[in-house]
Structures are given as C-alpha cells and as structure tokens.
Amino acid sequence: MRIAVCVKQVPDSWAEKKMNGQVLDRAGVDAVLNDLDEYAIEQALQIVEANSPTKEAGPESGHTITLISMGPDRANEAIRKGLSMGADEAIHVVDDGLAGSDALATSLVLANVIKSGNFDLVFCGTESTDARMSVVPAMLAQRLGWAQLTFAASVAVDVGLSEVKIARATEVGIENMSAKFPAVISVNEKINEPRYPSFKGIMAAKKKSIQAKSLSDLGITPSEVGGKAAWSNVKDALLRPARGAGIKVEDSGDGGSKLVDFLAEKRVI
Numbered sequence: 001m002r003i004a005v006c007v008k009q010v011p012d013s014w015a016e017k018k019m020n021g022q023v024l025d026r027a028g029v030d031a032v033l034n035d036l037d038e039y040a041i042e043q044a045l046q047i048v049e050a051n052s053p054t055k056e057a058g059p060e061s062g063h064t065i066t067l068i069s070m071g072p073d074r075a076n077e078a079i080r081k082g083l084s085m086g087a088d089e090a091i092h093v094v095d096d097g098l099a100g101s102d103a104l105a106t107s108l109v110l111a112n113v114i115k116s117g118n119f120d121l122v123f124c125g126t127e128s129t130d131a132r133m134s135v136v137p138a139m140l141a142q143r144l145g146w147a148q149l150t151f152a153a154s155v156a157v158d159v160g161l162s163e164v165k166i167a168r169a170t171e172v173g174i175e176n177m178s179a180k181f182p183a184v185i186s187v188n189e190k191i192n193e194p195r196y197p198s199f200k201g202i203m204a205a206k207k208k209s210i211q212a213k214s215l216s217d218l219g220i221t222p223s224e225v226g227g228k229a230a231w232s233n234v235k236d237a238l239l240r241p242a243r244g245a246g247i248k249v250e251d252s253g254d255g256g257s258k259l260v261d262f263l264a265e266k267r268v269i
C-alpha cells in the first residue's frame, strides 16, 4: 500500500494571536503540526503495522507513508514531527506564489501532488485548527475523482480486497461505509491516541527525505493560486472584545430568585 497523509502547520492553539491587517499573523506566533493531523498519521501507522510482516511500520513493512504539506519554509518543522512519529518520507510544496491561497487552491495543489504519487489511500484530519473550514478532504476527493470517507471514527483496511471500511460519526448516529481503493479518508479525534515521537524516531526523522516541490514542478501556474485567485476574501476582521468582569449576585435570602430573574432575562430559562 502507498498511503499519503496531508499535514498542515498551524499557529499553536495556545499562543496569543494577532491580526496582520485582515488575516492572522502566522509568522509572529509559534507554529505546530495541526493536532488533528496527528490522528491521521497515527491511523496510517496503525494500518501499516497491522499489515506488516514484522508488525512495524518502516521500509521492511512493504508499505509506505508519505506526508504531504503545503506551507512556508518553516512547515518543515511540522513535517519532521510527523516523520519522527514514523512516516517514511515527505513532500513539501513551498512557493511564494501560494501566500493567501484559499481552500480551492490548497486542494488543487495537494491533489496534483497526490496524482503523481500512485497512492491507494489518502488520510487527512477533519479540520485545521486555524482556518477550520473542514472542506479540503472532500475537495481532494472531488478533484481526484476518488471515493470520500469523511469524519471516520474507526477505519479498517482489507489490503487483499483493496477495500477500506469506516464508521462515520454523525449527529444522529453511526454510518458504516466502504469503498475500494483509491479513497480519501478524514479521521476524527476519537479514533486513536497519537503516539509521542520516541528518541529513536526523532533521530531517524533527521535522515528521512523531504522533497520540496514548487508550483511549476506541479504544472500549476501562479494565477491559479494565492490571494489574487482566492474565491473568498476577508473584507474585515475584528478581535473578540475582552471578557467583562461579570455580575455578582448578593444573596440576602433572595439570591435564588435573583439568579432565576437573571437567567430568564438572558433567555436561558
């Protein structure tokens, strides 16, 4: 099996964020591997381990896991983390022309990488923790003409049958779905417990290949991506107002009814 996992570097969720004009100042904050993509890497690793003669991922398993990321130079750090978890190699699309790209452009770039990789399965997280659009996996499936199995709470692969089955968690219940390879799968955060990179994994990751690709390598012209080609533009952005001090209810025997009045006024009850 050839498995790809799409991974994005995002601003640290815990960092204090600032706006740069209408968009998030990504350069000015610490950046990390998107938390939700760690579940996708973990799932790919578990599938390879389950189907490897040595029960381990890596070159002897006969299967490969390739990380694919689109982002600036420093996205390398997030890619290295994924490699230290156990992925085999990575492709990093980095090009000045990509700045300001929207989800359509992102999916175009990632799909072009996937097309040239002869992959059986592509794993994604359900959303990035910065832009949080949750659309890239479906857009990838559409662009590739592959099956899409999204929001998976569990995944089972039958390599012999070239088939993947998922349980899809929805608001009303569970949908059991299956598809033949090739397919795009997004996994939710309940699916597994991502492993911490081991010291051995961190050392091994330093030697793993990260292939850089530019827009021209992918046959994409600059006019198809970037801020100018974006179908959506942020017109205005306001920071959320700081929290107020709140209201203190003094209880002189009537605290209960004051609380009820307050909740009724706020239409909570």
Ligand SMILES: Cc1cc2nc3c(=O)[nH]c(=O)nc-3n(C[C@H](O)[C@H](O)[C@H](O)COP(=O)(O)OP(=O)(O)OC[C@H]3O[C@@H](n4cnc5c(N)ncnc54)[C@H](O)[C@@H]3O)c2cc1C
Residues within 6 Å of the ligand: 006, 007, 008, 009, 023, 026, 034, 036, 037, 040, 068, 069, 070, 071, 099, 100, 101, 102, 103, 104, 106, 110, 123, 124, 125, 126, 127, 128, 130, 131, 132, 133, 134, 135, 136, 137, 227, 230, 232, 233, 234
């Ligand atoms: C007007 C505008 C300007 C923007 N400017 C910038 C900018 O300057 N710099 C910038 O970084 N972003 C920018 N963005 C955000 C960027 O467009 C989003 O990253 C992109 O639309 C993907 O959407 P998402 O991150 O919400 O993905 P989702 O659909 O929420 O992501 C789902 C999954 O898709 C995969 N995925 C998503 N993005 C990537 C990626 N880049 N590489 C690999 N896998 C990925 C991951 O597996 C992820 O878990 C801008 C967005 C808009 C609308």
